Amino acid sequence: MSTFSHITREKVTECLRRVHDPVLKKDIITLGLVREISVEGAHVFLHMEDASGDATVRGTLKVLIERVLQEAGVTGVEVHFSEKARCGIESGVLGPLSGVKHVIAVSSGKGGVGKSTVAVNLALALRKLGSRVGLMDGDIYGPNIPIMLGIPADRCPEGSEAGKILPIEAHGVKAISIGFFADAGKPVIWRGPMLHKTVQEFLHRVDWGELDFLVVDLPPGTGDVQLSLVQWVRVAGAVVVTTPQEVALADVRRAINMFRQLEVPVLGIVENMTGPVFGRGGGERMAKDFDVRFLGDIPLDAQIRECGDSGIPVVLEQPQGPVSKRFLQIANSVRQVFHKKH
Ligand SMILES: Nc1ncnc2c1ncn2[C@@H]1O[C@H](COP(=O)(O)OP(=O)(O)O)[C@@H](O)[C@H]1O
Ligand SMILES: [Mg+2]
Incomplete structure (x- = not known):
């Protein structure tokens, strides 16, 4: 031998x-x-x-x-x-968040497609429909939820008596973001294990209270944070955001496959930036291809961007406008998925 x-x-x-x-x-x-x-x-x-x-x-x-x-x-x-x-790491801790009924991940194959915009407006639309809603900024490298919700850069979450972190409430939604803890303008460099821990802390050390939905704005792609999220909590469903072009197809497929492998139900696809520039219909075709629901499309509209920058999301700024109606329809579809189950 x-x-x-x-x-x-x-x-x-x-x-x-x-x-x-x-x-x-x-x-x-x-x-x-x-x-x-x-x-x-x-x-x-x-x-x-x-x-x-x-x-x-x-x-x-x-x-x-x-x-x-x-x-x-x-x-x-x-x-x-x-x-x-199930995932090999820390598999024992996977479980529901006490007080939080449904964790919804908003995801996309790549950045810049309007994932954060959809996450914020979906959260506010769910709130408008009467749900108790939290919004977790899972984008550790480029957190933009604080700006989108109009939360000043110098606001820092307080600690509760029980040693938990209290989320900051804006427009009736409880939010947490790494942006609340880092100096504005400075890039946040986190090592892998730290990043893993941030998600864990956001989920389990934040006092979310009683929520119907915790909407999580995930960073683009299929990396560490996505993985980390499904390791630490049972995700009830994922909303996948895409732009209308066919080139997004491969990215969307990757995102959907990841959720399927991780046993997270895909609630459906939202097509964002629909209109004369990027076209329309790609999202609906993708939904058919992947056999998931098409949740709706959101037009390319300069006001959506302006509202995002001003801290008053479009769903609040133009409550009667066509874009708000689209978001309310999408929120309604998401709510229905879970109401049927109970
Ligand atoms: N439907 C839309 N119409 C116009 N601008 C949009 C729309 N959706 C998003 N945007 C803008 O595009 C940029 C990227 O959106 P964001 O939500 O930050 O994308 P992601 O989170 O996918 O990187 C932002 O400036 C946002 O205001
Ligand atoms: Mg984003």
Whole structure:
């Protein structure tokens, strides 16, 4: 066996750092998906936590693992997956937020499509319809919820007697953002683990009180924060925002696939910036393609941007306008999904 003595558990661990989970986009060691490694001569046995419960993902992981280990001289690989179909990290803490009925993630494949605009106006529209609403700014790098809600840069959340952070209330909605804690204008540089912790703190250390909906404005894409959110709380549904162009299709597909792999129901697609510049209809076609609901379209309208900059979102600034009506319809559809269930 001495010829194989170079194959050690440490060596196997190093090799496995090159295997990235296709959904979670990180290496399987960092994700904590590898529970046990045993080596017998040139044979390796692995016990894995299944991150998705998805046969395709398992198959992909197996192939990737076999490849890196064979390159290192391993002749036989046996991969065993545990039956638990959830994220490997901190899986014990996944659960509902006490007091919060439904966590709704607003997401997009890429930035600049109006995700924050939709999140803010959706939150306010839900409030108008009578729901108790919170808004969490999940964009750790570019928080813009404070400006959109007109909350002055020097306002800092207070602590409660129980040692919790009290959200800042604006227009009847309870909001929290990293922007409340960082100096205005300074870029916030957070390391991965810190970022993970911020989301955790926002969810569990903030005193949200009793809420019907906690709307979370996620950063674009399928990265750390998205992952972190679904690890720490049960997300009731995701709203995916897109612009009308076909080029957005691949991004939307990625976002929807991520939520599906993570077992978060996709509530539907909102098409934003509809009109003569970007066209229309892409969102509805995407919804058909992906077999999800089309929640509605929001026109490209300079006033939407002006309202966003002024701190009085369009739903409040022009309550009777056509854009407000669209947002109220979207909010109504979201509410209906959950009313049917109760
Ligand atoms: N329907 C719209 N019409 C006009 N401007 C819009 C519209 N939606 C968003 N915007 C503007 O586009 C910019 C990007 O929107 P934002 O919501 O910050 O996008 P994201 O959060 O996806 O990066 C902002 O200046 C916003 O005011
Ligand atoms: Mg944004």
